[in-house]
Amino acid sequence: MFNAISHNVLQLPVSEKKTRYQSSSIFELASTFGLEDLHFKQDLATGLQAIVAIHNTSRGPALGGTRCMSYATESAAIVDVIRLAQGMSYKSAFAHMPYGGGKAVLIRPHQILNRDAYFESFGKFLNTLNGRFITAVDVGTGVDDMDRIAHCSPFVKCTSNHRGDPSGDTAKGVLNGIKAAIKVCLQHDDLHDVRIAIQGVGKVGTFLAELLHQEGAKLIVSDINHKSAEYCAQLFGAEIVSPEQIYSVHCDVFSPCALGGSLNANTMHLINARIICGSANNQLASISVGDSLHQKQIFLVPDYVVNVGGLIHIVIESNAEAQTKVSEIYDAVIDIYRRSQKNNIPSQRIANQMVEQILSQAKPHGNNPCYVRGLT
Numbered sequence: 001m002f003n004a005i006s007h008n009v010l011q012l013p014v015s016e017k018k019t020r021y022q023s024s025s026i027f028e029l030a031s032t033f034g035l036e037d038l039h040f041k042q043d044l045a046t047g048l049q050a051i052v053a054i055h056n057t058s059r060g061p062a063l064g065g066t067r068c069m070s071y072a073t074e075s076a077a078i079v080d081v082i083r084l085a086q087g088m089s090y091k092s093a094f095a096h097m098p099y100g101g102g103k104a105v106l107i108r109p110h111q112i113l114n115r116d117a118y119f120e121s122f123g124k125f126l127n128t129l130n131g132r133f134i135t136a137v138d139v140g141t142g143v144d145d146m147d148r149i150a151h152c153s154p155f156v157k158c159t160s161n162h163r164g165d166p167s168g169d170t171a172k173g174v175l176n177g178i179k180a181a182i183k184v185c186l187q188h189d190d191l192h193d194v195r196i197a198i199q200g201v202g203k204v205g206t207f208l209a210e211l212l213h214q215e216g217a218k219l220i221v222s223d224i225n226h227k228s229a230e231y232c233a234q235l236f237g238a239e240i241v242s243p244e245q246i247y248s249v250h251c252d253v254f255s256p257c258a259l260g261g262s263l264n265a266n267t268m269h270l271i272n273a274r275i276i277c278g279s280a281n282n283q284l285a286s287i288s289v290g291d292s293l294h295q296k297q298i299f300l301v302p303d304y305v306v307n308v309g310g311l312i313h314i315v316i317e318s319n320a321e322a323q324t325k326v327s328e329i330y331d332a333v334i335d336i337y338r339r340s341q342k343n344n345i346p347s348q349r350i351a352n353q354m355v356e357q358i359l360s361q362a363k364p365h366g367n368n369p370c371y372v373r374g375l376t
Protein backbone atom coordinates (compact mmCIF):
# COMPACT_ATOMS: atom_id res chain seq x y z
CA MET A 1 0.00 0.00 0.00
CA PHE A 2 2.81 2.45 0.77
CA ASN A 3 4.69 3.88 -2.15
CA ALA A 4 7.47 5.24 -0.01
CA ILE A 5 8.71 5.33 3.53
CA SER A 6 11.89 7.32 3.76
CA HIS A 7 12.59 7.24 7.47
CA ASN A 8 13.14 4.71 10.19
CA VAL A 9 9.81 4.96 11.99
CA LEU A 10 8.55 1.58 10.87
CA GLN A 11 6.66 0.44 13.93
CA LEU A 12 4.61 2.45 16.36
CA PRO A 13 5.59 1.79 19.98
CA VAL A 14 3.63 -1.18 21.33
CA SER A 15 3.41 0.47 24.72
CA GLU A 16 1.17 3.17 23.32
CA LYS A 17 -2.40 2.22 24.05
CA LYS A 18 -3.89 5.67 24.09
CA THR A 19 -6.02 4.95 21.07
CA ARG A 20 -6.82 1.92 19.03
CA TYR A 21 -4.75 3.35 16.18
CA GLN A 22 -1.68 4.19 18.17
CA SER A 23 -1.08 0.53 18.94
CA SER A 24 -1.19 -0.40 15.22
CA SER A 25 1.76 -0.77 12.90
CA ILE A 26 2.10 1.79 10.17
CA PHE A 27 1.04 -0.70 7.53
CA GLU A 28 -2.04 -1.66 9.54
CA LEU A 29 -2.89 2.01 9.75
CA ALA A 30 -2.35 2.41 6.03
CA SER A 31 -4.75 -0.46 5.34
CA THR A 32 -7.34 0.79 7.81
CA PHE A 33 -7.43 4.23 6.25
CA GLY A 34 -6.79 3.24 2.62
CA LEU A 35 -3.62 5.34 2.55
CA GLU A 36 -1.46 5.49 -0.58
CA ASP A 37 1.83 6.61 0.93
CA LEU A 38 3.58 8.27 3.83
CA HIS A 39 6.77 10.34 3.67
CA PHE A 40 9.13 11.48 6.42
CA LYS A 41 11.78 14.19 6.40
CA GLN A 42 14.22 15.23 9.09
CA ASP A 43 16.52 18.23 8.70
CA LEU A 44 18.82 18.61 11.68
CA ALA A 45 20.02 22.04 10.57
CA THR A 46 16.58 23.66 10.86
CA GLY A 47 14.87 21.30 13.32
CA LEU A 48 12.36 20.22 10.68
CA GLN A 49 10.57 16.94 11.35
CA ALA A 50 7.93 16.60 8.65
CA ILE A 51 5.44 13.89 7.79
CA VAL A 52 3.38 13.98 4.60
CA ALA A 53 0.47 11.56 4.19
CA ILE A 54 -0.93 11.10 0.69
CA HIS A 55 -4.26 9.39 1.12
CA ASN A 56 -5.81 9.22 -2.33
CA THR A 57 -4.83 10.62 -5.72
CA SER A 58 -7.51 8.92 -7.82
CA ARG A 59 -9.25 12.26 -8.50
CA GLY A 60 -6.11 14.38 -8.76
CA PRO A 61 -3.05 15.43 -6.78
CA ALA A 62 -3.40 15.34 -3.02
CA LEU A 63 -4.22 18.76 -1.60
CA GLY A 64 -4.07 19.52 2.11
CA GLY A 65 -2.81 21.89 4.74
CA THR A 66 0.43 21.86 6.69
CA ARG A 67 -0.13 21.65 10.42
CA CYS A 68 2.70 22.75 12.72
CA MET A 69 2.23 21.85 16.36
CA SER A 70 3.77 19.82 19.15
CA TYR A 71 2.63 16.24 19.69
CA ALA A 72 2.88 14.05 22.78
CA THR A 73 4.43 11.26 20.69
CA GLU A 74 5.50 10.57 17.10
CA SER A 75 2.73 7.99 16.94
CA ALA A 76 0.14 10.64 17.73
CA ALA A 77 1.51 12.78 14.89
CA ILE A 78 1.40 9.86 12.46
CA VAL A 79 -2.18 8.96 13.33
CA ASP A 80 -3.18 12.62 13.07
CA VAL A 81 -1.63 13.16 9.65
CA ILE A 82 -3.17 9.98 8.24
CA ARG A 83 -6.66 10.75 9.54
CA LEU A 84 -6.41 14.34 8.33
CA ALA A 85 -5.29 13.20 4.88
CA GLN A 86 -8.26 10.87 4.62
CA GLY A 87 -10.54 13.74 5.62
CA MET A 88 -9.10 15.82 2.78
CA SER A 89 -9.86 13.08 0.24
CA TYR A 90 -13.43 12.91 1.49
CA LYS A 91 -13.81 16.68 1.55
CA SER A 92 -12.54 17.10 -1.97
CA ALA A 93 -14.63 14.24 -3.36
CA PHE A 94 -17.81 15.41 -1.62
CA ALA A 95 -17.40 18.84 -3.21
CA HIS A 96 -16.52 17.28 -6.59
CA MET A 97 -13.12 18.96 -6.67
CA PRO A 98 -10.48 17.53 -9.04
CA TYR A 99 -8.10 16.80 -6.16
CA GLY A 100 -7.17 13.98 -3.87
CA GLY A 101 -6.42 14.18 -0.18
CA GLY A 102 -3.20 14.63 1.72
CA LYS A 103 -1.84 16.44 4.75
CA ALA A 104 1.46 17.49 6.23
CA VAL A 105 2.34 17.54 9.90
CA LEU A 106 5.42 19.35 11.14
CA ILE A 107 6.27 18.20 14.64
CA ARG A 108 6.99 21.56 16.17
CA PRO A 109 10.35 21.78 17.92
CA HIS A 110 10.69 23.55 21.25
CA GLN A 111 11.77 26.64 19.32
CA ILE A 112 11.95 27.39 15.59
CA LEU A 113 15.17 29.40 15.47
CA ASN A 114 14.96 30.44 11.82
CA ARG A 115 11.41 30.26 10.45
CA ASP A 116 12.53 31.13 6.89
CA ALA A 117 15.03 28.26 6.78
CA TYR A 118 12.59 25.87 8.47
CA PHE A 119 9.79 26.35 5.90
CA GLU A 120 12.19 26.60 2.97
CA SER A 121 13.59 23.23 3.99
CA PHE A 122 10.05 21.89 4.03
CA GLY A 123 9.49 23.39 0.55
CA LYS A 124 12.53 21.53 -0.80
CA PHE A 125 11.12 18.34 0.68
CA LEU A 126 7.79 18.97 -1.09
CA ASN A 127 9.67 19.17 -4.40
CA THR A 128 10.85 15.59 -3.95
CA LEU A 129 7.20 14.48 -4.08
CA ASN A 130 6.95 15.81 -7.65
CA GLY A 131 3.62 17.54 -7.20
CA ARG A 132 1.73 14.56 -5.82
CA PHE A 133 1.08 16.72 -2.74
CA ILE A 134 0.20 20.42 -2.76
CA THR A 135 -0.08 22.26 0.52
CA ALA A 136 -1.77 25.23 2.14
CA VAL A 137 -2.26 26.75 5.62
CA ASP A 138 -3.57 24.87 8.64
CA VAL A 139 -3.31 25.02 12.41
CA GLY A 140 0.03 26.57 13.37
CA THR A 141 0.86 27.92 9.92
CA GLY A 142 -0.11 31.09 8.10
CA VAL A 143 0.20 32.92 4.81
CA ASP A 144 3.73 34.08 5.72
CA ASP A 145 4.81 30.47 6.03
CA MET A 146 3.29 29.63 2.64
CA ASP A 147 5.31 32.51 1.19
CA ARG A 148 8.43 30.98 2.73
CA ILE A 149 7.63 27.60 1.16
CA ALA A 150 6.97 29.31 -2.18
CA HIS A 151 10.58 30.58 -2.23
CA CYS A 152 11.62 26.99 -2.88
CA SER A 153 8.58 25.12 -4.17
CA PRO A 154 5.69 25.63 -6.60
CA PHE A 155 3.55 23.11 -4.71
CA VAL A 156 1.94 25.55 -2.34
CA LYS A 157 -1.29 27.59 -2.25
CA CYS A 158 -2.57 30.34 0.08
CA THR A 159 0.44 32.56 -0.53
CA SER A 160 0.07 36.32 -0.32
CA ASN A 161 0.25 36.38 -4.13
CA HIS A 162 -2.39 33.71 -4.54
CA ARG A 163 -5.71 33.77 -2.65
CA GLY A 164 -4.18 34.26 0.80
CA ASP A 165 -5.83 32.95 3.95
CA PRO A 166 -8.85 30.65 3.37
CA SER A 167 -10.31 30.92 6.88
CA GLY A 168 -12.97 33.51 5.97
CA ASP A 169 -14.50 31.23 3.34
CA THR A 170 -14.25 28.26 5.68
CA ALA A 171 -16.26 30.24 8.23
CA LYS A 172 -18.86 31.21 5.59
CA GLY A 173 -19.32 27.53 4.76
CA VAL A 174 -19.83 26.66 8.41
CA LEU A 175 -22.32 29.52 8.69
CA ASN A 176 -24.30 28.08 5.77
CA GLY A 177 -24.21 24.67 7.43
CA ILE A 178 -25.50 26.11 10.72
CA LYS A 179 -28.31 27.96 8.94
CA ALA A 180 -29.38 24.81 7.10
CA ALA A 181 -29.31 22.73 10.28
CA ILE A 182 -31.29 25.36 12.19
CA LYS A 183 -33.87 25.36 9.41
CA VAL A 184 -34.42 21.59 9.35
CA CYS A 185 -34.03 20.87 13.06
CA LEU A 186 -35.61 23.94 14.66
CA GLN A 187 -37.66 25.37 11.76
CA HIS A 188 -35.98 28.75 12.24
CA ASP A 189 -35.46 30.90 9.16
CA ASP A 190 -32.81 33.07 10.77
CA LEU A 191 -30.25 33.01 13.56
CA HIS A 192 -31.77 35.74 15.68
CA ASP A 193 -31.33 34.78 19.38
CA VAL A 194 -30.11 31.29 18.44
CA ARG A 195 -27.52 30.23 21.05
CA ILE A 196 -24.24 29.00 19.58
CA ALA A 197 -21.27 27.70 21.58
CA ILE A 198 -17.95 27.92 19.73
CA GLN A 199 -15.05 25.77 20.88
CA GLY A 200 -11.86 27.48 19.68
CA VAL A 201 -11.85 31.02 18.35
CA GLY A 202 -8.70 31.02 16.25
CA LYS A 203 -8.67 31.96 12.56
CA VAL A 204 -11.94 30.25 11.57
CA GLY A 205 -13.69 30.52 14.93
CA THR A 206 -13.23 34.29 15.08
CA PHE A 207 -14.51 34.81 11.53
CA LEU A 208 -17.47 32.59 12.36
CA ALA A 209 -18.20 34.48 15.57
CA GLU A 210 -18.27 37.74 13.62
CA LEU A 211 -20.65 36.34 10.98
CA LEU A 212 -22.96 34.82 13.59
CA HIS A 213 -22.97 38.05 15.60
CA GLN A 214 -23.99 39.96 12.46
CA GLU A 215 -26.92 37.53 12.08
CA GLY A 216 -28.13 38.16 15.64
CA ALA A 217 -26.95 34.92 17.28
CA LYS A 218 -26.06 34.75 20.98
CA LEU A 219 -22.50 33.49 21.39
CA ILE A 220 -20.69 31.50 24.04
CA VAL A 221 -16.98 30.91 23.37
CA SER A 222 -14.03 29.08 24.86
CA ASP A 223 -10.37 29.02 23.93
CA ILE A 224 -7.25 27.82 25.70
CA ASN A 225 -5.82 31.16 24.60
CA HIS A 226 -7.81 33.53 26.79
CA LYS A 227 -6.94 36.57 24.65
CA SER A 228 -8.79 35.05 21.67
CA ALA A 229 -11.91 34.47 23.75
CA GLU A 230 -11.63 37.96 25.22
CA TYR A 231 -11.50 39.44 21.71
CA CYS A 232 -14.83 37.79 20.86
CA ALA A 233 -16.35 38.97 24.13
CA GLN A 234 -15.37 42.56 23.43
CA LEU A 235 -16.31 42.69 19.75
CA PHE A 236 -19.26 40.32 19.53
CA GLY A 237 -20.68 40.31 23.05
CA ALA A 238 -19.77 36.65 23.53
CA GLU A 239 -19.99 35.00 26.93
CA ILE A 240 -16.74 33.25 27.85
CA VAL A 241 -16.67 29.82 29.47
CA SER A 242 -13.74 27.54 30.25
CA PRO A 243 -12.58 24.86 27.77
CA GLU A 244 -14.07 22.23 30.11
CA GLN A 245 -17.46 23.97 30.38
CA ILE A 246 -18.06 24.55 26.67
CA TYR A 247 -19.39 21.02 26.05
CA SER A 248 -22.26 21.27 28.51
CA VAL A 249 -23.36 24.80 27.70
CA HIS A 250 -27.11 24.92 27.11
CA CYS A 251 -27.33 26.01 23.47
CA ASP A 252 -28.87 25.27 20.08
CA VAL A 253 -25.59 24.67 18.24
CA PHE A 254 -22.26 23.36 19.50
CA SER A 255 -19.57 24.43 17.04
CA PRO A 256 -16.18 22.67 17.35
CA CYS A 257 -13.59 24.95 15.73
CA ALA A 258 -10.44 23.86 17.59
CA LEU A 259 -8.76 20.49 17.06
CA GLY A 260 -10.03 17.05 16.10
CA GLY A 261 -11.34 14.33 18.40
CA SER A 262 -13.29 16.68 20.65
CA LEU A 263 -16.40 14.49 20.26
CA ASN A 264 -15.42 11.36 22.14
CA ALA A 265 -16.60 8.91 24.79
CA ASN A 266 -15.88 11.43 27.56
CA THR A 267 -17.57 14.44 25.99
CA MET A 268 -20.51 13.14 23.94
CA HIS A 269 -22.73 12.73 27.02
CA LEU A 270 -22.12 16.35 27.99
CA ILE A 271 -23.41 17.93 24.78
CA ASN A 272 -26.49 20.01 25.50
CA ALA A 273 -27.27 21.10 21.93
CA ARG A 274 -29.61 19.90 19.19
CA ILE A 275 -27.01 20.51 16.46
CA ILE A 276 -23.23 20.10 16.14
CA CYS A 277 -21.66 22.04 13.29
CA GLY A 278 -18.13 23.42 13.19
CA SER A 279 -14.92 23.70 11.20
CA ALA A 280 -12.60 21.32 13.05
CA ASN A 281 -11.40 18.36 11.02
CA ASN A 282 -12.08 14.87 12.41
CA GLN A 283 -14.38 16.00 15.19
CA LEU A 284 -15.44 12.43 15.90
CA ALA A 285 -12.89 10.34 17.79
CA SER A 286 -14.63 7.36 16.20
CA ILE A 287 -17.65 6.70 13.99
CA SER A 288 -19.44 5.05 16.95
CA VAL A 289 -19.53 8.45 18.70
CA GLY A 290 -21.49 9.72 15.70
CA ASP A 291 -23.88 6.79 16.08
CA SER A 292 -24.46 7.65 19.73
CA LEU A 293 -25.16 11.29 18.89
CA HIS A 294 -27.68 10.16 16.28
CA GLN A 295 -29.41 7.99 18.89
CA LYS A 296 -29.64 11.06 21.12
CA GLN A 297 -31.27 12.90 18.19
CA ILE A 298 -28.39 15.35 17.92
CA PHE A 299 -27.79 16.31 14.31
CA LEU A 300 -24.05 16.14 13.66
CA VAL A 301 -23.23 18.04 10.48
CA PRO A 302 -20.27 16.09 9.03
CA ASP A 303 -17.14 18.24 9.30
CA TYR A 304 -15.84 17.81 5.78
CA VAL A 305 -19.21 18.80 4.33
CA VAL A 306 -19.19 22.23 5.99
CA ASN A 307 -15.51 23.10 6.30
CA VAL A 308 -14.88 22.78 2.58
CA GLY A 309 -15.03 26.57 2.10
CA GLY A 310 -11.27 26.84 2.58
CA LEU A 311 -10.63 24.25 -0.12
CA ILE A 312 -13.05 26.04 -2.44
CA HIS A 313 -11.22 29.29 -1.73
CA ILE A 314 -7.93 27.70 -2.75
CA VAL A 315 -9.11 25.84 -5.85
CA ILE A 316 -11.60 28.23 -7.45
CA GLU A 317 -9.84 31.35 -8.69
CA SER A 318 -12.94 33.47 -9.31
CA ASN A 319 -14.24 34.90 -6.06
CA ALA A 320 -17.82 35.05 -7.37
CA GLU A 321 -17.73 31.39 -8.38
CA ALA A 322 -16.16 30.43 -5.07
CA GLN A 323 -18.98 32.20 -3.17
CA THR A 324 -21.60 30.36 -5.23
CA LYS A 325 -19.93 27.06 -4.43
CA VAL A 326 -19.72 27.90 -0.71
CA SER A 327 -23.44 28.74 -0.71
CA GLU A 328 -24.20 25.22 -2.04
CA ILE A 329 -23.16 23.84 1.37
CA TYR A 330 -26.63 24.87 2.64
CA ASP A 331 -28.45 22.43 0.33
CA ALA A 332 -25.87 19.69 0.91
CA VAL A 333 -26.54 19.81 4.66
CA ILE A 334 -30.31 19.68 4.17
CA ASP A 335 -29.87 16.73 1.81
CA ILE A 336 -27.79 14.80 4.39
CA TYR A 337 -30.28 15.56 7.15
CA ARG A 338 -33.21 14.26 5.07
CA ARG A 339 -31.37 11.09 4.03
CA SER A 340 -30.36 10.50 7.63
CA GLN A 341 -33.93 10.92 8.89
CA LYS A 342 -35.52 8.89 6.10
CA ASN A 343 -33.20 5.89 6.52
CA ASN A 344 -32.49 6.31 10.25
CA ILE A 345 -28.75 6.28 9.50
CA PRO A 346 -26.34 8.61 11.32
CA SER A 347 -25.39 11.67 9.29
CA GLN A 348 -21.66 10.88 9.28
CA ARG A 349 -22.33 7.45 7.79
CA ILE A 350 -24.61 8.98 5.15
CA ALA A 351 -21.90 11.43 4.06
CA ASN A 352 -19.22 8.71 4.11
CA GLN A 353 -21.35 6.45 1.91
CA MET A 354 -21.87 9.27 -0.59
CA VAL A 355 -18.14 10.00 -0.73
CA GLU A 356 -17.04 6.38 -0.92
CA GLN A 357 -19.29 5.92 -3.93
CA ILE A 358 -17.69 8.93 -5.63
CA LEU A 359 -14.19 7.69 -4.83
CA SER A 360 -14.95 4.17 -6.06
CA GLN A 361 -15.85 5.61 -9.46
CA ALA A 362 -12.59 7.56 -9.81
CA LYS A 363 -9.78 6.18 -11.94
CA PRO A 364 -6.45 5.65 -10.17
CA HIS A 365 -3.86 8.29 -11.09
CA GLY A 366 -0.92 6.85 -9.13
CA ASN A 367 2.34 8.67 -9.79
CA ASN A 368 1.13 10.44 -12.90
CA PRO A 369 3.75 13.15 -13.50
CA CYS A 370 1.19 15.38 -15.27
CA TYR A 371 0.42 16.77 -11.82
CA VAL A 372 3.70 18.55 -11.94
CA ARG A 373 2.91 20.25 -15.21
CA GLY A 374 -0.74 20.97 -14.42
CA LEU A 375 -0.30 22.71 -11.12
CA THR A 376 2.89 24.68 -11.20
Ligand code: NAD
Nearest residue numbers: 166167170200201202203204223224243258279280281310
Ligand atom coordinates in the same frame (compact mmCIF):
# COMPACT_ATOMS: atom_id res chain seq x y z
P1 NAD B 1 -6.31 28.04 14.63
O1 NAD B 1 -5.10 27.36 15.15
O2 NAD B 1 -6.19 29.43 14.12
O3 NAD B 1 -7.47 28.03 15.76
C1 NAD B 1 -7.69 26.98 16.64
C2 NAD B 1 -8.04 27.61 17.98
O4 NAD B 1 -8.45 26.57 18.86
C3 NAD B 1 -6.85 28.32 18.64
O5 NAD B 1 -7.25 29.63 19.00
C4 NAD B 1 -6.54 27.45 19.85
O6 NAD B 1 -6.03 28.20 20.94
C5 NAD B 1 -7.90 26.86 20.14
N1 NAD B 1 -7.90 25.61 20.91
C6 NAD B 1 -7.05 24.57 20.82
N2 NAD B 1 -7.40 23.61 21.67
C7 NAD B 1 -8.52 24.06 22.32
C8 NAD B 1 -9.37 23.52 23.32
N3 NAD B 1 -9.17 22.32 23.85
N4 NAD B 1 -10.43 24.25 23.72
C9 NAD B 1 -10.66 25.48 23.21
N5 NAD B 1 -9.88 26.04 22.26
C10 NAD B 1 -8.83 25.34 21.82
O7 NAD B 1 -6.91 27.06 13.50
P2 NAD B 1 -8.01 27.39 12.42
O8 NAD B 1 -7.34 27.64 11.12
O9 NAD B 1 -8.99 28.37 12.96
O10 NAD B 1 -8.70 25.97 12.28
C11 NAD B 1 -9.60 25.51 13.27
C12 NAD B 1 -10.04 24.08 12.88
O11 NAD B 1 -10.70 24.12 11.62
C13 NAD B 1 -8.86 23.11 12.73
O12 NAD B 1 -9.30 21.83 13.13
C14 NAD B 1 -8.61 23.10 11.23
O13 NAD B 1 -8.02 21.91 10.77
C15 NAD B 1 -10.03 23.25 10.71
N6 NAD B 1 -10.08 23.83 9.36
C16 NAD B 1 -9.56 25.06 9.13
C17 NAD B 1 -9.65 25.60 7.85
C18 NAD B 1 -9.11 26.98 7.55
O14 NAD B 1 -9.46 27.53 6.49
N7 NAD B 1 -8.32 27.58 8.42
C19 NAD B 1 -10.25 24.89 6.82
C20 NAD B 1 -10.80 23.64 7.11
C21 NAD B 1 -10.71 23.12 8.38
